[in-house]
Amino acid sequence: IKRLTSQIQANFIVVIHPGSKSLRMGRATDTLPITVPQVIVRRHKQPGQRRYEDQCLSREGLNAADSNEQRQNGLKMVDQVIWSKKMSSGVRRTPVSAEQVRQTGDESWTNKTHQPEYLVGEEALYVNPADCYSIHWPVCRGHLNIHSGPGGSLTAALADLETIWSHALQKLLEIPLKDLKYYRCILLIPDICNRQHVKEVVNMLLVKIGFSAVVVHQESVCAMFGSGLSSACVMDVGDLKTSVCCVEDGVSHRSSRLCLAYGSSDVTQCFFWLMQRAGFPFRECQLGNKLECILLQQLKESFCHLYQDISGLQDHEFRTCFPDSPVLLYQLRLGDEKLQAPMALFYPAAFGIVGQKMTSLLHRSQGDAEDAHDEHFLLTTQSKQDQIQLSTSSKATTDRKLFPKPAGFEGEPNMCDPSEKGNLTRDLDLGHAQSECLVGGADAEETLSALLSRKTAMTQFEGKALGMDKAILHSIDSCASDETKRKMYSCILVVGGGLLFDGAQEFLQHRVLNKMPPSFRRLVENVNVITRQKDMDPRVIAWKGGAVLACLDTTQELWIHQREWQRFGVQCSVSGPPLSGDVFVTWI
Structure with missing residues (x-):
C-alpha cells in the first residue's frame, strides 16, 4: 500500500489521551489539552427502569471478611516505617493515635428541563440521583469497563466512548464531525492493554x-x-492503576512492563477509612455518592503529604457544598492519617483489598482471527523452519556415521508441536526463546517443564500487591543489560496525577536508593526522581508527548488510513514501518 508522505499540518491532528476518570483531548498545536471527566449519564428508556451507577471509589475486595485485618496489618507496617525514620532535625516523630485525634455554596443540579438523552462531563457529575439517569465510566484501569451490569457490554462501553469523544470534539474543540475527514488522530494507550479493546x-x-x-x-x-x-x-500513577515501564531511546522494554491495580482513588478511600477511625465529623459521607467522593478527593489533595517533618495533631476545616443543601463548615483534627494514606501506595495491604489480582505482567498476545499473519503465525513459521534445519542436520550426521535414521524425522509430528503447546506459549512472553520448545525428544519435555514453572511463577508473582518502590525495582531488574539498568536507576520519571503529594519526590528517591541492589550503588552516581519535569503538570506530560509525536517527520510513515483499515483491518498495521519499539499488531 502506498502511503502519503506529504507533511501533515499539526493543526489538523487531534491527540486523545483517555483515562479512567478524565479525557484529555486537543489539537497537536494546542498549549494544553482540554480535560473533562470521562463520564456519561443516559436517560432511562422505560418508566420504572432500575437505576445503575458505576462506583467512583468503592471496588471489589474492600468488604471481604479479611479486609479490616489486612488494613490493620498494612497500617502497622506504615506506622513502623514512619516511626523508624527521623525528621531532618534528627528527632523521631511523635506518633498520634486515633484516640488522640477523637479527644457558602452555589452548586446546583444539572438542568434537565429539555430531558436530554445523555449528559457528558461535569454536567453528568451533577445529575440529581432522583432523576432517571444511569452513570457510566467507560474506561477502568486502562481497559474498557466491561461488567455484568447494565451498560457493561463491549458494545455499550464503545458507544459511551464514542458519545463522550464526539461531544468533546464538537462542543469543546469546536470541530464539526463532518470535518473530521480532514483531521488525523493520535491515540495514547497503556503499555499493558487489551489488544481487542484497542482494535x-x-x-x-x-x-x-x-x-x-x-x-x-x-x-x-x-x-x-x-x-x-x-x-x-517511567511510572504513571493514575486514578485506578499504576503502570511502570523502562524506556530507552524511544523503545519500551517489553519485559519491564507491569501494571498495579491501584491508584489515586484507592488512596482516597484509605484516607476516608482513616478519617472515620479518627472521628470524621461528616458522618453521612458515603463512597457510593459521587459528589461526596469528589469532596473526599479534594480533602486528600489538600491534607495528605509525604513529609516526615510534619508531626503532631493539627486542626483543619472543610466545607460541604452540595446542591439543594446548606453550606456546612466542619472542623477536623488529624495526626498521622495525612501521611499514612499516601504511604499505602508503598504498602498496598493498607488498602484492605482482598481476593483481587493486584499486579499484571505483559503476556503473549491471544492472536486475532482477522489477521492471518499475527505473531502466532510468525512463531509457528519460525518453528517449522527450525525443525527442518534440525532434521536436515540430524540426517546428514547419521548418514555419515552409517547409523539408521532416528525416529521422529520422517514426517512424524514433533513432540512439542506448536498446535499442541500453543495454549501454553500463548500465555507467555518468551522473547527470543520462543522457538526453543520445538526441538523434540527429552529437550521438549524439559523445556515444557520450564515453561510450566515460569507460568506458575508468573501467576504467583501477579498475586502479590507490590508497592511502588518495589515495582520500580522489579521493572528495572527485568532489563537485559547492566548498562540499561544503570540508566534506569539514574532517571525515574513520575507522571500522572496520583502522586501529587508534597514531599513525594524525596520520599520515593529515598525508598529506591535504600532498596536498590548494592552492586548498582557503586555504578549509579545519583538516583534522580523527576515528578515535575520542566515545571509541567505531570498529568498532561503524556498528552504533550503525543503532540510532539504528531510533529515528527518519522511519524508520517506510521499513519493507518481509513481506507486501509476498512479494506485490510488489523493486517494493514504491519504493512508499514514498525512503531517505536513495538509493531502495532503486537497490541491489537
Whole structure:
C-alpha cells in the first residue's frame, strides 16, 4: 500500500489521551489539552427502569471478611516505617493515635428541563440521583469497563466512548464531525492493554467517528517525548492503576512492563477509612455518592503529604457544598492519617483489598482471527523452519556415521508441536526463546517443564500487591543489560496525577536508593526522581508527548488510513514501518 508522505499540518491532528476518570483531548498545536471527566449519564428508556451507577471509589475486595485485618496489618507496617525514620532535625516523630485525634455554596443540579438523552462531563457529575439517569465510566484501569451490569457490554462501553469523544470534539474543540475527514488522530494507550479493546477503539475512531488516519502509541514513550528525556524508568500513577515501564531511546522494554491495580482513588478511600477511625465529623459521607467522593478527593489533595517533618495533631476545616443543601463548615483534627494514606501506595495491604489480582505482567498476545499473519503465525513459521534445519542436520550426521535414521524425522509430528503447546506459549512472553520448545525428544519435555514453572511463577508473582518502590525495582531488574539498568536507576520519571503529594519526590528517591541492589550503588552516581519535569503538570506530560509525536517527520510513515483499515483491518498495521519499539499488531 502506498502511503502519503506529504507533511501533515499539526493543526489538523487531534491527540486523545483517555483515562479512567478524565479525557484529555486537543489539537497537536494546542498549549494544553482540554480535560473533562470521562463520564456519561443516559436517560432511562422505560418508566420504572432500575437505576445503575458505576462506583467512583468503592471496588471489589474492600468488604471481604479479611479486609479490616489486612488494613490493620498494612497500617502497622506504615506506622513502623514512619516511626523508624527521623525528621531532618534528627528527632523521631511523635506518633498520634486515633484516640488522640477523637479527644457558602452555589452548586446546583444539572438542568434537565429539555430531558436530554445523555449528559457528558461535569454536567453528568451533577445529575440529581432522583432523576432517571444511569452513570457510566467507560474506561477502568486502562481497559474498557466491561461488567455484568447494565451498560457493561463491549458494545455499550464503545458507544459511551464514542458519545463522550464526539461531544468533546464538537462542543469543546469546536470541530464539526463532518470535518473530521480532514483531521488525523493520535491515540495514547497503556503499555499493558487489551489488544481487542484497542482494535475496537481504532475502528471506532476511523469508521464511526470518521478520522482520516490514526497513530496508536504507548503512554510511557509519549511521556518521554513530552518530558524531553531519552531514557528513564517511567511510572504513571493514575486514578485506578499504576503502570511502570523502562524506556530507552524511544523503545519500551517489553519485559519491564507491569501494571498495579491501584491508584489515586484507592488512596482516597484509605484516607476516608482513616478519617472515620479518627472521628470524621461528616458522618453521612458515603463512597457510593459521587459528589461526596469528589469532596473526599479534594480533602486528600489538600491534607495528605509525604513529609516526615510534619508531626503532631493539627486542626483543619472543610466545607460541604452540595446542591439543594446548606453550606456546612466542619472542623477536623488529624495526626498521622495525612501521611499514612499516601504511604499505602508503598504498602498496598493498607488498602484492605482482598481476593483481587493486584499486579499484571505483559503476556503473549491471544492472536486475532482477522489477521492471518499475527505473531502466532510468525512463531509457528519460525518453528517449522527450525525443525527442518534440525532434521536436515540430524540426517546428514547419521548418514555419515552409517547409523539408521532416528525416529521422529520422517514426517512424524514433533513432540512439542506448536498446535499442541500453543495454549501454553500463548500465555507467555518468551522473547527470543520462543522457538526453543520445538526441538523434540527429552529437550521438549524439559523445556515444557520450564515453561510450566515460569507460568506458575508468573501467576504467583501477579498475586502479590507490590508497592511502588518495589515495582520500580522489579521493572528495572527485568532489563537485559547492566548498562540499561544503570540508566534506569539514574532517571525515574513520575507522571500522572496520583502522586501529587508534597514531599513525594524525596520520599520515593529515598525508598529506591535504600532498596536498590548494592552492586548498582557503586555504578549509579545519583538516583534522580523527576515528578515535575520542566515545571509541567505531570498529568498532561503524556498528552504533550503525543503532540510532539504528531510533529515528527518519522511519524508520517506510521499513519493507518481509513481506507486501509476498512479494506485490510488489523493486517494493514504491519504493512508499514514498525512503531517505536513495538509493531502495532503486537497490541491489537
